Amino acid sequence: MTPSPRCASWARAAVRELTAATGELLWLLVPGTCVACGLEAGGGLCRACLSRCAPPRGPACTRCGAPWTRTAAREGWCGRCLRFGRPFAFDAAVALWHYRRAARRLVHGFKYRGRREVLGPLGARLAGCARAAPLVADRRQLVVVPVPARAVSRRERGYDQARELARGVADALRIPLEVRALRRRRQPTAPQAGTPGERRRRQLRAGFRARRARVAGRRVLLVDDVVSTGATADAAARALRTAGARWVGVLALAS
Numbered sequence: 515m516t517p518s519p520r521c522a523s524w525a526r527a528a529v530r531e532l533t534a535a536t537g538e539l540l541w542l543l544v545p546g547t548c549v550a551c552g553l554e555a556g557g558g559l560c561r562a563c564l565s566r567c568a569p570p571r572g573p574a575c576t577r578c579g580a581p582w583t584r585t586a587a588r589e590g591w592c593g594r595c596l597r598f599g600r601p602f603a604f605d606a607a608v609a610l611w612h613y614r615r616a617a618r619r620l621v622h623g624f625k626y627r628g629r630r631e632v633l634g635p636l637g638a639r640l641a642g643c644a645r646a647a648p649l650v651a652d653r654r655q656l657v658v659v660p661v662p663a664r665a666v667s668r669r670e671r672g673y674d675q676a677r678e679l680a681r682g683v684a685d686a687l688r689i690p691l692e693v694r695a696l697r698r699r700r701q702p703t704a705p706q707a708g709t710p711g712e713r714r715r716r717q718l719r720a721g722f723r724a725r726r727a728r729v730a731g732r733r734v735l736l737v738d739d740v741v742s743t744g745a746t747a748d749a750a751a752r753a754l755r756t757a758g759a760r761w762v763g764v765l766a767l768a769s
C-alpha cells in the first residue's frame with residue numbers, strides 16, 4: 515500500500531523534526547525526499563539543493579580541475595598538484611561541484627544511506643559537465659570507465675556508486691561503458707620500507723590493474739564520485755595508460 519500524499523508529507527515533517535532534534539540526517543532513510551535537505555523531491559534531489567551544489571567558477575587547474583580561487587596557483591600548478599609532487603597520470607580533470615555543504619550531504623546520501631536512485635540522474639548531469647568542459651569533443655575511440663569501489667564497500671552498499679554514475683554518463687553521451695576495464699588489486703599487507711608517504715604512493719600505484727583488451731588504443735573518460743587528493747584517480751589513470759590507453763580524462767561529481 516502506498517501512503518496518501520498527506521500522510522507522506524506528515525511523515526516527512528516528523529522526520530525533519532527528529533532530524534533537527536538528533537542532528538542525524540534521518541531523512542536520508544525516507545525515499546522520495548531530497549538527499550540534501552529532506553524536502554519532497556521525486557529524483558532524490560530538489561531544485562534548490564541542486565542550485566546550491568555550486569559548480570567551480572573561473573579558471574581551473576588544467577592538471578586536476580581544481581579552481582584557482584581555492585588553491586594558490588604557483589608555477590602553473592594548483593596547490594593540490596604541488597602537494598602531489600609530480601604530474602598526475604591523467605590528461606585532464608573536471609568536477610561538477612565543490613565538495614562541501616549540499617554536495618557533501620548528497621554524496622553521504624548515496625554512499626552511506628542507500629540512496630542509489632540519485633546516481634543515474636547525477637550521471638546525466640555529469641555528462642552535461644563533460645560536454646561543457648569539453649572532455650568529449652573528440653568521441654573517436656572514447657569509452658567510459660568507472661573507478662571500481664573496494665569489494666568490501668560494494669558488498670556493504672549493494673552497489674558501486676561510480677559504476678552507476680558512469681552508466682548515467684555513458685547513456686547520456688551514447689558512448690560505450692566498460693565496467694570491467696579496471697580492477698582493484700589486493701593491497702600488500704607485509705610491512706614495507708620507506709616513509710609513510712612513499713608507502714602510500716607505492717600501494718596506490720599497485721592498487722589497480724587495467725585490461726589491455728578493453729582499453730588499448732582508446733581514449734578513456736574515467737568516472738568517480740569524489741576526487742580529493744587525486745591519488746586514486748592518478749593510480750587508476752596510470753594503470754589505464756600502462757594498458758595502452760591513449761588519453762585519460764577524469765570526470766567527478768565533486769572535488
Ligand SMILES: [Zn+2]
Pocket residue numbers: 548549550551552553555559560561562563564
Ligand atoms: Zn533539497
Ligand SMILES: [Zn+2]
Pocket residue numbers: 575576577578579580591592593594595596
Ligand atoms: Zn591541480
